[in-house]
Amino acid sequence: MAFATEMESRNLQKRHRKARQFRRLCALVTWSSIFLLAVLLGQVAADGLSWLDWQFLDSFPSRFPERAGIKSALVGTLWLSVLVALISIPVGVSSALYLEEFASRGRLSKLIELNIANLSGVPSIVYGILGLAIFVRFFMLERSLIAGALTMSLLILPTIIIASREAIRTVPMSIRYAALSLGATRWQTTWAHVLPASFPGIMTGVILALSRSIGETAPLILIGALSFVAFLPQGPMDSFTALPIQIYNWISRPQTEFHDLAAAGIIVLLAVLLLMNATAIYIRNKTERRLK
Amino acid sequence: MNAPHGANQHPQGEVVLDLRDVSVLYSGKPAVKKVSCQIFKNHITSIIGPSGCGKSTLLRSLNRMNDFVDGVSIEGELLFYGENLYGKDVDPVEVRRHIGMVFQKPNPFHKSIYNNVSWGPSINGYNGSMDELVERSLSQAALWEEVKDRLHDSALNLSGGQQQRLCIARALAMQPQVLLMDEPCSALDPISTAHIEDLLFELKARYTIVIVTHNMQQAARVSDYTAFMETGHLVEFGETDQIFTHPNVKRTEEYVTGRFG
Numbered sequence: 001m002a003f004a005t006e007m008e009s010r011n012l013q014k015r016h017r018k019a020r021q022f023r024r025l026c027a028l029v030t031w032s033s034i035f036l037l038a039v040l041l042g043q044v045a046a047d048g049l050s051w052l053d054w055q056f057l058d059s060f061p062s063r064f065p066e067r068a069g070i071k072s073a074l075v076g077t078l079w080l081s082v083l084v085a086l087i088s089i090p091v092g093v094s095s096a097l098y099l100e101e102f103a104s105r106g107r108l109s110k111l112i113e114l115n116i117a118n119l120s121g122v123p124s125i126v127y128g129i130l131g132l133a134i135f136v137r138f139f140m141l142e143r144s145l146i147a148g149a150l151t152m153s154l155l156i157l158p159t160i161i162i163a164s165r166e167a168i169r170t171v172p173m174s175i176r177y178a179a180l181s182l183g184a185t186r187w188q189t190t191w192a193h194v195l196p197a198s199f200p201g202i203m204t205g206v207i208l209a210l211s212r213s214i215g216e217t218a219p220l221i222l223i224g225a226l227s228f229v230a231f232l233p234q235g236p237m238d239s240f241t242a243l244p245i246q247i248y249n250w251i252s253r254p255q256t257e258f259h260d261l262a263a264a265g266i267i268v269l270l271a272v273l274l275l276m277n278a279t280a281i282y283i284r285n286k287t288e289r290r291l292k
Numbered sequence: 293m294n295a296p297h298g299a300n301q302h303p304q305g306e307v308v309l310d311l312r313d314v315s316v317l318y319s320g321k322p323a324v325k326k327v328s329c330q331i332f333k334n335h336i337t338s339i340i341g342p343s344g345c346g347k348s349t350l351l352r353s354l355n356r357m358n359d360f361v362d363g364v365s366i367e368g369e370l371l372f373y374g375e376n377l378y379g380k381d382v383d384p385v386e387v388r389r390h391i392g393m394v395f396q397k398p399n400p401f402h403k404s405i406y407n408n409v410s411w412g413p414s415i416n417g418y419n420g421s422m423d424e425l426v427e428r429s430l431s432q433a434a435l436w437e438e439v440k441d442r443l444h445d446s447a448l449n450l451s452g453g454q455q456q457r458l459c460i461a462r463a464l465a466m467q468p469q470v471l472l473m474d475e476p477c478s479a480l481d482p483i484s485t486a487h488i489e490d491l492l493f494e495l496k497a498r499y500t501i502v503i504v505t506h507n508m509q510q511a512a513r514v515s516d517y518t519a520f521m522e523t524g525h526l527v528e529f530g531e532t533d534q535i536f537t538h539p540n541v542k543r544t545e546e547y548v549t550g551r552f553g
Binding site (some may be wrong): 104105132174175176177178179180181182183184188192193196197245 | 355357360362385386388389392393395397399400401402411412413417438462466488
């Protein structure tokens, strides 16, 4: 090479080699996890697809596998996720806005921040115990949808708050100063500029959190979601079941037909998740584009 | 907070802002030390001095933008038409409606050009014709001709110099009595800078302007009065010609002739 000495070019080759090796390592890790996931999904599809039909979606659970379906669980999950979204998004986003935009940065706010981070790591069963004690027993909400939704909201609030705070923090201070220098109040600044600018990021956090809540089983079992429900909930005070509970129930039966039913249930659960995420991403991209 | 007419008459014109021994402290540490000077109506006053001398801090204390910095405190009196800006019953939000600000880097809202200008007046209950106000403000900021056909495009598609003029238009739309400018040209190229300097001359007729600048030629070109600050002290304040041609203080002379800083 004309513009490199012998030693330099050897050194350069070495660095290129290292870069290639690192890239191969990353690709290997990525593809092996995708492979594992594919195997898992393939297994589920092989077991469940043959059971998946309209009758399966439109039937209540039954002692007889060929007549069993997930209607009540599917409707329960939809109810639950709508209620959880209605409770956790306003509470979580307001908390994040308060902590970022209004609260003074003192020792107390640091303590709260640490606690929220900690709470996001608490096992979900603990939230179930909490929900059982507070919502089911103390507020006497019984084994209702609303008790389940409140418990799930508690579970995902830390995630929503942390993600929303991160999103709010990425809004440059200069935008806030611009608004404030025009004689805007803190609230006007937040509502008109900070919230819209952080909305896409907040949505991402909310999507992840809601997806988690759909898959959670443990807290629902604890607060007493039923596993054999032959009716549809008519309101938030009715008792209910949800997809993961129904799947868990089928898996724990001895007959293999029920195991296949569980696989079909997993496919439905995945489809619901995918649909929700797709909707949320669509909303996010739309608002993101509008902001630009 | 309207001006009682005839108050504070001064040979050089009406006094808009009267600083009396103003100190600004960050958690007890003074960044601005006992500054006293007067800002005259319909004149441009520039604040010059080396980096970290406290000139931006002083500027931000004039419309209480320092309130958002943790641990900041103010000593002394800062009178706006005779009323203390830091008085107990003064609402800082109200102060900023009368004393506008343009920042170092253009910071347009992520909205359309039109909405950038109209947002301030609309939240403050402006009930005249918004279209007229937007046109007038953009014209005053010498931007109207360039953007009149794309008022509803995003402000972020404008060039840096246009964005800064949009920020000026946004501040003017509030019809402020004073316009504070914190190094408004430091992020701009020479042509955009010249645009803004020309603009300042025109704005002087309607507004009182205080401009912080790193660029001494700029201070000499645009301002009527110049304040030279160093390490938080106001070293010298006077008419720009005098400061740049025969300053009274040796430090000022050394600074403006480029022997240090």
